Amino acid sequence: MPILIRRGWEIPEARVTPEHLVFGRRKAMLAGAGLLAAPAMASAQEAAPLRAMRNTRYVPGRDITGEREATTFNNYYEFGSDKGISRPAQRLPQRPWTVKVEGMVETPREFGIEDLLRTMPLEERVYRLRCVEAWSMVVPWTGFPISALLEVVKPLASARYVVFETAAIPAVMPGLRQSWYPWPYIEGCTVAEAANDLSFLVVGAYGKLLPPQNGGPIRFHQPWKYGFKAGKSIVRITLTDRRPVSFWEQIQASEYGFWANVNPEVAHPRWSQASERVLGTNARIPTQLFNGYGEFVAGLYTGLQNERLWA
Numbered sequence: 001m002p003i004l005i006r007r008g009w010e011i012p013e014a015r016v017t018p019e020h021l022v023f024g025r026r027k028a029m030l031a032g033a034g035l036l037a038a039p040a041m042a043s044a045q046e047a048a049p050l051r052a053m054r055n056t057r058y059v060p061g062r063d064i065t066g067e068r069e070a071t072t073f074n075n076y077y078e079f080g081s082d083k084g085i086s087r088p089a090q091r092l093p094q095r096p097w098t099v100k101v102e103g104m105v106e107t108p109r110e111f112g113i114e115d116l117l118r119t120m121p122l123e124e125r126v127y128r129l130r131c132v133e134a135w136s137m138v139v140p141w142t143g144f145p146i147s148a149l150l151e152v153v154k155p156l157a158s159a160r161y162v163v164f165e166t167a168a169i170p171a172v173m174p175g176l177r178q179s180w181y182p183w184p185y186i187e188g189c190t191v192a193e194a195a196n197d198l199s200f201l202v203v204g205a206y207g208k209l210l211p212p213q214n215g216g217p218i219r220f221h222q223p224w225k226y227g228f229k230a231g232k233s234i235v236r237i238t239l240t241d242r243r244p245v246s247f248w249e250q251i252q253a254s255e256y257g258f259w260a261n262v263n264p265e266v267a268h269p270r271w272s273q274a275s276e277r278v279l280g281t282n283a284r285i286p287t288q289l290f291n292g293y294g295e296f297v298a299g300l301y302t303g304l305q306n307e308r309l310w311a
């Protein structure tokens with residue numbers, strides 16, 4: 001997202017792993033995890049298959065974005081502040097990977113990613129994603145509602161917020177050297193928002209394991225909110241009674257708030273949110289209130305008129 005900050009990171013040549021090693025390592029990792037399909041992978045972009053039944057309740061109403069566009073045009077500031085981070089992001093180790101779920105819960109637990117893949121009710125959902133920068137895409141994600149995970153750990157009645165902490169691994173993330181950013185990337189929502197069926201923990205895309213540049217092995221997505229709410233590569237989920245101050249909110253609270261629900265009528269301080277550019281096309285289309293998911297989520301916000309609900 002274009003904010004005040006100059007770019008200026010560059011991976012020193014010596015730290016870039018030669019391509020064939022990256023590919024080899026990734027293949028070995030997946031094979032070790034028992035997830036590699038029989039044919040050898042042609043490139044790091046080709047992750048192992050992960051199939052699940054499509055949930056037909058949520059229809060995107062638009063064409064699915066090409067896999068190539070969705071997996072090579074990314075916001076992932078830990079790897080750099082431009083969109084072309086898909087290659088360096090292949091260095092993010094995907095196994096072993098654990099997600100701690102803790103704080104105000106009856107049974108805090110650490111989940112291995114394989115456990116989640118095996119035990120959670122995986123399904124495919126084709127969701128729209130609207131970035132606050134006014135571009136959008138439509139992606140077939142594979143994942144499970146976060147409510148299924150919360151059922152296992154049982155939030156206490158006193159818990160009001162869910163906080164997502166994402167990976168911060170200096171050895172592979174050159175963006176972390178931009179020390180003026182408040183790493184790690186934190187995001188959050190209310191327990192009521194998390195309980196909504198749309199709130200989805202994503203472990204795959206396009207019928208394959210989620211690639212690291214899109215937040216593999218596990219990221220969040222609430223499709224009625226701006227994309228920056230969707231923390232990538234999650235390592236910790238904390239239930240708390242304190243509203244978190246998210247990464248972007250710490251940087252520029254006037255532009256990136258806690259709620260960040262999509263609303264075409266509320267402009268970003270520096271640009272209009274009335275329309276969006278459809279990734280992979282030249283089309284510009286009108287943006288919809290709650291990104292078109294109002295029928296499922298508008299009820300969450302009755303009685304909250306005093307909150308800054310939009311970006």
Ligand SMILES: Nc1nc2c(c(=O)[nH]1)N[C@H]1C(S)=C(S)[C@@H](COP(=O)(O)O)O[C@H]1N2
Pocket residue numbers: 001070073074075076077078129130131132166167185213214215226227228229230231232233
């Ligand atoms: N950890 C982390 N998560 C992140 C970001 C980031 O920079 N770091 N960018 C966010 C933004 S601004 C958007 S629009 C989406 C982009 O997801 P995509 O690359 O899969 O399209 O990821 C979000 N999650």
Ligand SMILES: [Mo]
Pocket residue numbers: 001075130131132133226227228
């Ligand atoms: Mo974004």
